[in-house]
Amino acid sequence: MATTVRSVRKAKGHGAERRQEILDAALMLFAQRGILAVSTRDIAAATGISQPALYAYFRTREEITAVLCEQAFLELRNRMLAAADHQAPTRASFIRMCRVYIDFGLQQPDAYRVAFMLEKGGPQPQETKARIIAAGVESFDCFHGQVARFVAAGLTRPGESVLLSQSLWAGLHGLVSLLIARPDFPWADREVLIARHIAALSDGVLL
Amino acid sequence: MATTVRSVRKAKGHGAERRQEILDAALMLFAQRGILAVSTRDIAAATGISQPALYAYFRTREEITAVLCEQAFLELRNRMLAAADHQAPTRASFIRMCRVYIDFGLQQPDAYRVAFMLEKGGPQPQETKARIIAAGVESFDCFHGQVARFVAAGLTRPGESVLLSQSLWAGLHGLVSLLIARPDFPWADREVLIARHIAALSDGVLL
DNA sequence: GCGATAAGTGATCACCGATCAATTGTGAGC
DNA sequence: GCTCACAATTGATCGGTGATCACTTATCGC
CATH class of the missing domain: 1.10.357.10 (Tetracycline Repressor, domain 2)
Incomplete structure (x- = not known):
């Protein structure tokens, strides 16, 4: 269902792009399913990264x-x-x-x-x-x-x-x-x- | 911290009392800690019953x-x-x-x-x-x-x-x-x- | 007393947010 | 072109969550 395409690894200095990709994916999921119904695993899958990778960009x-x-x-x-x-x-x-x-x-x-x-x-x-x-x-x-x-x-x-x-x-x-x-x-x-x-x-x- | 005193088992027809006890405990905990920070285990402990017992009175x-x-x-x-x-x-x-x-x-x-x-x-x-x-x-x-x-x-x-x-x-x-x-x-x-x-x-x- | 049944429980499930050591890929220096 | 330090990412895992199950215990009509 969610876009499970693994996204390419970002080059060294481009963490900000990935950060915004996460935010975009999260906002889309929040709009679709409601804020409380979205897990960090959902956000990670929609972004195309693993769930722990989220925590490189956001503390919680x-x-x-x-x-x-x-x-x-x-x-x-x-x-x-x-x-x-x-x-x-x-x-x-x-x-x-x-x-x-x-x-x-x-x-x-x-x-x-x-x-x-x-x-x-x-x-x-x-x-x-x-x-x-x-x-x-x-x-x-x-x-x-x-x-x-x-x-x-x-x-x-x-x-x-x-x-x-x-x-x-x-x-x-x-x-x-x-x-x-x-x-x-x-x-x-x-x-x-x-x-x-x-x-x-x-x-x-x-x- | 929470009242862990085990409440006495309610007699057969008195389920409504227990139901209200649960509601009272839940409202108190919500007020103390915030709604999202209270778990069903917290509510059960404050009521003096086990967590699965909640589900005899409330479906979710x-x-x-x-x-x-x-x-x-x-x-x-x-x-x-x-x-x-x-x-x-x-x-x-x-x-x-x-x-x-x-x-x-x-x-x-x-x-x-x-x-x-x-x-x-x-x-x-x-x-x-x-x-x-x-x-x-x-x-x-x-x-x-x-x-x-x-x-x-x-x-x-x-x-x-x-x-x-x-x-x-x-x-x-x-x-x-x-x-x-x-x-x-x-x-x-x-x-x-x-x-x-x-x-x-x-x-x-x-x- | 006794058994039907309401009341309550321990164990367990799948999932959650979060953390960790380990791995992979990138790009600067040579 | 090769090397290697390090950023980027991961699988495995932890404690905790809501929910469900089979099972036990206490009550009350007979």
């Missing part, structure tokens, strides 16, 4: 998901930066910003799950943990920068921009995470619900 | 968490019913309702995690799955009943009450789940953030 299985988490945060940041127009902020651009976030989560539910919804089992190595937090903060800073433009333009209700940003982020995350985690719940029509939710968040944040 | 380990999930939903419903005053709905009572939800999540983070944030590994037995969904829907119906009172009183922005309820639930869940899942994030002061979030949700839902 959790570190693999941690790096994917970091990459997911960076991808979210890139999407937000790409979508950021530099026109004067309006209610319409606020709504667009919200949609970018929600679409990211719904289009890449596994990356989103890894980034925001994964239970941490054992304590991570300090350096790995710090990198994840840093990536998360970086994404949030980007988000906060967007929100701050609305604050500066005098379009928002009173409150510090950090407070408004964290509240808004939480509001967006709530819908995305519930739609991902509880797909069997009798939700209202998804598009209508998203539109209403964004409208509510806009009314809650903007004047 | 997942079914234990599933039943805890169901119980968490019912507890949430009870809290909401207990807090529901039957005075005329006001903005203040709306805010109180939001606080009940948030406090439930923050005071019982593991029950909340089990109910809303747990990744389902393999497919559940159909009957167990149906019971969880039913408990979740029951909780939501209770929540929806509260929101509908505000709608009926003409206090809300336009939109079906189901839509408003799902959006509001998502907004509340977003903050609770992020505070639980990412305690290391540099959050603003928790109380201030909660107050601002509830204010935003109120402004988004109420006129």
Whole structure:
């Protein structure tokens, strides 16, 4: 089933390529079968290497998901930066910003799950943990920068921009995470619900 | 460490007691060590029985968490019913309702995690799955009943009450789940953030 | 008392994450 | 072109996991 083709041995300085191959294989398997249902042996087989070889690139299985988490945060940041127009902020651009976030989560539910919804089992190595937090903060800073433009333009209700940003982020995350985690719940029509939710968040944040 | 005292053998008709003892032990261990860090052997030892004995009461380990999930939903419903005053709905009572939800999540983070944030590994037995969904829907119906009172009183922005309820639930869940899942994030002061979030949700839902 | 049966157990299975010594292949120096 | 240090990778294995089995033990209706 999984690609069991043994991949060629990498030349001396090219460990980074193999590392990314492992990450790609892991993300694909996570998306196909769910994060908890994928073993290190599965990841190794899909990459075309033996299971112990994984541990030359990652200290633990959790570190693999941690790096994917970091990459997911960076991808979210890139999407937000790409979508950021530099026109004067309006209610319409606020709504667009919200949609970018929600679409990211719904289009890449596994990356989103890894980034925001994964239970941490054992304590991570300090350096790995710090990198994840840093990536998360970086994404949030980007988000906060967007929100701050609305604050500066005098379009928002009173409150510090950090407070408004964290509240808004939480509001967006709530819908995305519930739609991902509880797909069997009798939700209202998804598009209508998203539109209403964004409208509510806009009314809650903007004047 | 764990209570290794062997419990007395239950008389014939008293299996339900033992079943609840297992659930209590499991919830305690989940709260202490995290859900993924608790094994069936741990739960059995804390209950005072052997590990295979668990499988006389639950078909899989997942079914234990599933039943805890169901119980968490019912507890949430009870809290909401207990807090529901039957005075005329006001903005203040709306805010109180939001606080009940948030406090439930923050005071019982593991029950909340089990109910809303747990990744389902393999497919559940159909009957167990149906019971969880039913408990979740029951909780939501209770929540929806509260929101509908505000709608009926003409206090809300336009939109079906189901839509408003799902959006509001998502907004509340977003903050609770992020505070639980990412305690290391540099959050603003928790109380201030909660107050601002509830204010935003109120402004988004109420006129 | 006694036997049917519920309640509980030790042994064991396949699989998991992780580690180890041993092996294979690569490429710089000559 | 040959050699050889070392990066890259491996098979074997460890303790622990969820789950299942045949078996034993205690209870209660008769």
